[in-house]
Amino acid sequence: MSGGVSVLDIKGMSKSYGAVKAVDDVDLHIDHGEILGLIGPNGSGKSTFFDCTTGLARPDGGKVSLEGQDISDWSLNRIAREGRMLRSFQKTVVFKKLNVEENLVIAGQMFTFGGVLSTFGIGRGTRAKVKGLREHARELISLVGLDQVAHMPAGNLSGGQQKLIQFASMLMPDPRLIMLDEPMAGINPKLIERVVETIQYANQKMGVSFLIIEHNIDVVTSLCSRTIVLDRGRKLCEGTPAQVIANDQVREAYLGG
Ligand SMILES: Nc1ncnc2c1ncn2[C@@H]1O[C@H](COP(=O)(O)OP(=O)(O)OP(=O)(O)O)[C@@H](O)[C@H]1O
Ligand SMILES: [Mg+2]
Known part of the structure; x- marks a missing residue:
């Protein structure tokens, strides 16, 4: 409602x-x-x-x-x-040299930590923050079905898979x-x-x-x-x-x- x-x-x-x-x-x-x-x-x-x-x-x-x-x-x-409020573009944008998981972690780091961390109840401290982002990234990678390629460079994946990376990245900041x-x-x-x-x-x-x-x-x-x-x-x-x-x-x- x-x-x-x-x-x-x-x-x-x-x-x-x-x-x-x-x-x-x-x-x-x-x-x-x-x-x-x-x-x-x-x-x-x-x-x-x-x-x-x-x-x-x-x-x-x-x-x-x-x-x-x-x-x-x-x-x-x-x-x-x-x-x-996030948007995608008609042209897909990913970090081609970074692997799928790194793409999502970077996306998470670009947003304010507060929103992400409140989801996971993680306190201050960079390591905890990155760990939280990694866990969140893995969940979202599973959600879009990219587990098998999670450690491949994004640039090596198909256009469709890159769209899934972009989409999962957008879910990172909740x-x-x-x-x-x-x-x-x-x-x-x-x-x-x-x-x-x-x-x-x-x-x-x-x-x-x-x-x-x-x-x-x-x-x-x-x-x-x-x-x-x-x-x-x-x-x-x-x-x-x-x-x-x-x-x-x-x-x-x-x-x-
Ligand atoms: N940056 C720009 N400079 C000049 N004209 C523009 C610019 N962006 C859009 N236009 C013009 O504005 C109009 C609307 O374009 P827009 O890209 O918003 O359409 P669209 O509905 O998204 O089309 P499509 O389905 O092809 O993606 C078009 O006439 C386009 O040429
Ligand atoms: Mg358009």
Whole structure:
């Protein structure tokens, strides 16, 4: 239950690039425990919406509240390092020379120790901190099914496996909200299943809410309780995945008739 305060509440988000209104006066809220889908044609403003929400791009207007706190003026670094709201990029980013476990430990170290350690009840002292991070990393490596390759350099693994590393890294600081930009792009059906299950696990067992940009409609249907459709920067419609798919305007603008 949300208790009335959304995880994320955005009002009037707008961003233009020259004459292009990439995002045009969009409102969006995510309830606690919700998995919200964000879909729409190429160039409809989905990634720009993420950029503006996470401080990567400065919006022309709009208010961003995270768990009731106004973070509209926060920098990209402040939002990222705090570890409450995290995002992935369309392009996967991992430390290629480090092994899988080291990737997760480093990710954990980049965030404030407080959040991670409170999960494990570990006190001060660097060794204890790193031990806690290692234990947490191992759990998450199992969760995404990378135990067999935990000590291989990330750069030697497939693109799909690297996506799993990135995803597991994002769970390290115990975030409240994860924003995923096309998590299924370029990965095979079996791994898609694994990523879907992992998102569901993180959602149900770890209490992480999600905002997911995804072109794979089957994935959107199986994961999301609600979906927002963007078209040319504006919200075209909103509803359950089934409602949205049945909408004539969505079919015309996005799904191809
Ligand atoms: N940094 C930028 N500079 C100039 N124009 C940009 C920039 N970022 C995005 N745009 C423009 O804003 C519009 C929205 O782009 P955006 O990447 O947000 O779309 P998208 O919905 O994520 O598309 P896709 O599904 O292809 O990833 C496009 O017209 C794009 O060219
Ligand atoms: Mg995009």
